[in-house]
Amino acid sequence: MLTRRRMLAVLAGSIPATALAQAGLAKAQLIEMAYSDHSPRNLLDIHRPEGAGPFPALLDIHGGGFLTGDKRQLPVPQRLLEAGIAVVRMNYRLSNQARWPAQQEDVLNAAGFLQAHAAELGLVPGRLAIGGRSAGAFMAVSAALSMVESGHPLAAVVDFYGPMDFGSMDADMASLGIRFQRPPADDPGSVESLLIGYAVGQRRSEATAMGPVGRLAGLDGLRLPPLMIRHGTADSIVSAGQAERLRKAWHRADPSAEIDFALLQGEGHGTRAFGSPALMEQLAAFLSRHLGATRS
Template identity: 30%
Template sequence: MKYAPWIVILSLLAACSQVETTPTPTVTLVPTPTPTPIPTPTFDAAKLGSGELDVTYCSPDGRAQKLDIYYPSFGGPWPVLLYVHGGSWREGDKAEGEGWRGLNEQGILVASVNYRMAAEGKFPVMIEDVQCAVRYLRAHSADYNLDPNRMAAVGASAGGHLVALLGTADDTAVWNQSEYAEQSSRVQAVITMAGLFDFTVNLPSGINSAVYYAFGKLAGDGSPEMAAASPVTYVTADDPPFLILHGDRDGVVPVAQSKILHERLTAVGVPATLVIVQNGDHSLGGANATPTQAEINEMIAAFLAEIFE
């Protein structure tokens, strides 16, 4: 399922009715364990307001992985929103991230990342790449005029799974960190849409076949591998704030997945807001889906503004 972010994906949320929102206490910024000093920028001001495509961030197994960067036209050092595309861990492309460029107007740098697909390697290669992208951006914060202590991540479906791992597993999970290992892969906020967070429970056959292809195991099989792939396994009180969105008519990923994540986070005091999109399918759209586009736009913008203030 392809997700068109920000402008287009939020248009799918337009319609009316009511929204079930489960809030938690006021969002607060969760810093990296040791805040990274902000270096003197070496950024080329000619790039203001532009995009920089196909930047190699890491080369696992000698295969270059790329990301795109979209710069605000003013200010800096900027906070960062990292977009991680979905596609069942086997398809999708960073080009979708261009749709989030509207956030440049809020003074937020947008980066969109490609990562190895399941045909190139089973999990955890996907999260290894996404974590490496975060570490790369921190290591090159002067070059991109970004603030290494203000980084958020957003993803849908498989991308939602990966950004949730960024938020909960942070630097603790034992995955390959061969490049930029001196940098932290922690983020300060996470936005998930129709994500998967607990592979220790059974999933519908359609998505479970995608899980098997990407992980070599089936969700709910009781294996330690499935527990290790689950963001809920790593939840601790120092995790960053989460904004969790899911459609109540999602026929691909059960809405229970987002409810489980929300319950685990709030149980240990992590600020987390769960938004159930009424009549929303896996893309958060559908006939009479709500909240409206404007409401979702404002929700995401306000969430990031509070995190990045």
């Protein structure tokens, strides 16, 4: 389990950063380096807008069912760079390498690394958002809640079609009448069960408690960062009911928090609309508002 002491050490940037000694690093538009020494997969790359900076940043996390995927599969939205927002893509330990919460610790390590070394990297400390797609969204929201709990809240959080409560995933899918395109989450061999080390269906209350929706139930009285949610109504891998559960839980925990919520009609899991110019414009507007980006 990730203790509060370990979390604070991570967020304080205690991970060595020998790569930062490279000359002219803060002026480069593309930077790739290790953010932690836990695994060879602990790499991130930073895509900076043109200009001198420093820039606010979005830390973006790829999906893949916690078991596959790579940061290079994530597009770097040109619209965010035009808005003066750097895009950071990260890899993390997969579930066949380490069980949860190792993945959350990797995200916290990456966020802490970026915050602690913002000046060398040409970034603005304190102006960091975190987002993800599918499994990456689960990690992004989970890490964001840990940072709220530790007193280091992010500027904004983005959830694109992520699972948010393992214990209710199958029920949400059944309620829509959509045929599964994946093993049920309750199964011992599901990607969710493999991540946490037990069958979701056999320990449902625990599976709910470890996820964002369950954790939000215990966060009354804390200020939550602004949240953007986008999910497809025809998603046959992660039901749009998961987005609804996160929206309601976020609002219950902090009724004053901004929630930019929309369901994309007829869209599936990561379908083309999620990379469309219209959605990237919405993302750029949301992040610019909360990161203080000065370009239009």
